[in-house]
Amino acid sequence: MDHLLGGLAANPALPSGLVDRLIATADADAASYLADRADLSPAQAVALARRFGDEVAVHLAYAGRLPAADVDPGAWPRAALALLDAGAGRPEWARRFAADPDTGLREKLAACPGLPPDVLETLAGDADTGVVAELGLWTTAPATAALLARHPHAEVRRAVATNTRTPPAELVALLTGGGLPPARWCSVCEREEIPFVHEPYCPRPDCALRPGASCDGSHASTVHETQQFALRNPRTPVEAAAGFVRHPSPLLRRELAARPDLPPEACELLAADPDPGVRSGLAGNPAIGEDLIRTLAADRGHDVQRRLAHHPRIPWDVLARVARTTRIGPVLLPGVAAASAAEVGELAASADPLLRMLVAERRDLPPAVRDALAADPDAKVAKAVAPHPGLPGEVLRAMVRRHGDQVAARVAANPDAPPGLLERLARQERPPRKALREIARHPRATAAALTACLTDPRARPLAAAHPALPPQVVADLLADDDPQVGAAAAANPSLPPAEMARLTRP
Known part of the structure; x- marks a missing residue:
C-alpha cells in the first residue's frame, strides 16, 4: 500500500481535498512526492512540514514553497539553513548557527553564499577543521578565501584550492608552495603516528581517511591533492600551471592536460607524455591545433582516440578514421x-x-x-x-x-x-x-x-503511467505484483477518482 500512496502523491490529477487527506495520513516516502507537487498551496506546504518535520521542510524550502516567515530555526534548523543557502534566509539566523554547538549545522552554514562579514570571521576561526574547510570550499568572499589559503591545516588549504573565488595569487601559492608558511597539520598526522600510509581498503569501520592518504611530516597526499585542485581551478594562472608539464606525478599532468588555456609548447610536450591518461585528456582539449590532432589520431593509447572524436575542431577525414576504430x-x-x-x-x-x-x-x-x-x-x-x-x-x-x-x-x-x-x-x-x-x-x-506494451516487463511500468491507458486498466494495475507498476498506475492522471479516494481512506 505504501508504494501506491507514493505514486498517488505524485499524481497531477489528485484533487486538492485528497492532497489534504494524504498530508494527514501518508508516510514519509509519500511526503517527498507531495513536496514536489506543483499545485501544493502555501497552507498545504506548511501543514506538510509540520507533520513530517525538518527533512521535508528542507525539501520545501529549496523548492521555494516555504517562506522565512513560516520557519522557526529552532524547530527546523536545516530548513532555515536551506533558505540561507538559497539566499532567502534571515541574517540573524546565520549569526545564530555560527555559534551553534552542532558541528554539522555550522558546516552547512559555512557552505552558504553571501554570509555577513562577522559570520565569515567567526566561521574562519572555528575550532573544527571541517567547518573551516567547508568555508574555504564554498565562500564567495575572495578575501576570506585568501585568508584561509594560509590556514595552518592542510585540509583547509586543499578546499581553498578548489574554490573559484580564490584569488589567482593564492592559487599560485597553493600550487607551488611558494610564499606560504608550511602547514602544521593534515588529516593524517592529526590522527596517526607518522610516517603513515593509509591502506586503500582499510578494515577499520570508523576510519575517515581517504584511500592512499599519507604523511611523513610533509602532509604529502594532502599537498598533492591541493595541487590537483589548483591545476583544475580555471583561476589559477596558466603560466604557473604550465610549469608542471614535466612533473613526476601523472595525476598532476592529467589535470594540466585538460586545461583549455594551455600554450602550444605545453601541448606538444604533453602529446608525447608516456602516460596514456595524459594524452587522452589532451586529445579532448580545445587548445590543441590540427597538427596535434593528426598526431594523436595515430595514438592507440587507452581512450585517446575516443576523446579525440569529441574534439570540437577535429577535421572530417580524421573523424572518419578514428570513428572506425573506437566506439562512439x-x-x-x-x-x-x-x-x-x-x-x-x-x-x-x-x-x-x-x-x-x-x-x-x-x-x-x-x-x-x-x-x-x-x-x-x-x-x-x-x-x-x-x-x-x-x-x-x-x-x-x-x-x-x-x-x-x-x-x-x-x-x-x-x-x-x-x-x-x-x-x-x-x-x-x-x-x-x-x-x-x-x-x-x-x-x-x-x-x-500501450496494452501491447504491458507484455514487456520493462515497458510495463512506463505504460502503466501513460494517461492514454484506459481508466479501468489503470485501476486493475494497482494490484500488480510489481510494486513499480502499481506505483506508476497510482500516479497516472487517468486513474478513476473513486480509486484515488479509496486509496486515501484511513
Whole structure:
C-alpha cells in the first residue's frame, strides 16, 4: 500500500481535498512526492512540514514553497539553513548557527553564499577543521578565501584550492608552495603516528581517511591533492600551471592536460607524455591545433582516440578514421554540432556512411537533408536520423519497411511518429523490446499500443503511467505484483477518482 500512496502523491490529477487527506495520513516516502507537487498551496506546504518535520521542510524550502516567515530555526534548523543557502534566509539566523554547538549545522552554514562579514570571521576561526574547510570550499568572499589559503591545516588549504573565488595569487601559492608558511597539520598526522600510509581498503569501520592518504611530516597526499585542485581551478594562472608539464606525478599532468588555456609548447610536450591518461585528456582539449590532432589520431593509447572524436575542431577525414576504430555510440559529437550549413550538406552527401551517420544525429537538419538521410540505404544512417522531429509519417513507415527492427526503436522515439505506426510496431508478432519501451512513453501512443506494451516487463511500468491507458486498466494495475507498476498506475492522471479516494481512506 505504501508504494501506491507514493505514486498517488505524485499524481497531477489528485484533487486538492485528497492532497489534504494524504498530508494527514501518508508516510514519509509519500511526503517527498507531495513536496514536489506543483499545485501544493502555501497552507498545504506548511501543514506538510509540520507533520513530517525538518527533512521535508528542507525539501520545501529549496523548492521555494516555504517562506522565512513560516520557519522557526529552532524547530527546523536545516530548513532555515536551506533558505540561507538559497539566499532567502534571515541574517540573524546565520549569526545564530555560527555559534551553534552542532558541528554539522555550522558546516552547512559555512557552505552558504553571501554570509555577513562577522559570520565569515567567526566561521574562519572555528575550532573544527571541517567547518573551516567547508568555508574555504564554498565562500564567495575572495578575501576570506585568501585568508584561509594560509590556514595552518592542510585540509583547509586543499578546499581553498578548489574554490573559484580564490584569488589567482593564492592559487599560485597553493600550487607551488611558494610564499606560504608550511602547514602544521593534515588529516593524517592529526590522527596517526607518522610516517603513515593509509591502506586503500582499510578494515577499520570508523576510519575517515581517504584511500592512499599519507604523511611523513610533509602532509604529502594532502599537498598533492591541493595541487590537483589548483591545476583544475580555471583561476589559477596558466603560466604557473604550465610549469608542471614535466612533473613526476601523472595525476598532476592529467589535470594540466585538460586545461583549455594551455600554450602550444605545453601541448606538444604533453602529446608525447608516456602516460596514456595524459594524452587522452589532451586529445579532448580545445587548445590543441590540427597538427596535434593528426598526431594523436595515430595514438592507440587507452581512450585517446575516443576523446579525440569529441574534439570540437577535429577535421572530417580524421573523424572518419578514428570513428572506425573506437566506439562512439549514438551521440552528437561537438564537431558535428558546430558544423556550418555548408559542412552539414557536405557530410550528409559523403560517400562514407560513417560520416553520414554522425551528421544524422543532429536534430536541426534542413528538411531536404533530413529526408535524404531518412532514405539512406545504410541502416546505421537511417537509425541515427529516425528520431529527428518533423519526419513525415510516410517517411517513417518507409524506414521501417526498408530496415525493420534495426530502426524500430528509434522510429518509435520520434516525437512525430503517427499513432497508427506506433500501434503497428507494438502489436506485431515479435516487437523489439526497446521499441516497446519507447512506445510506452510516447505521448501519441494509443490505448491499443500501450496494452501491447504491458507484455514487456520493462515497458510495463512506463505504460502503466501513460494517461492514454484506459481508466479501468489503470485501476486493475494497482494490484500488480510489481510494486513499480502499481506505483506508476497510482500516479497516472487517468486513474478513476473513486480509486484515488479509496486509496486515501484511513
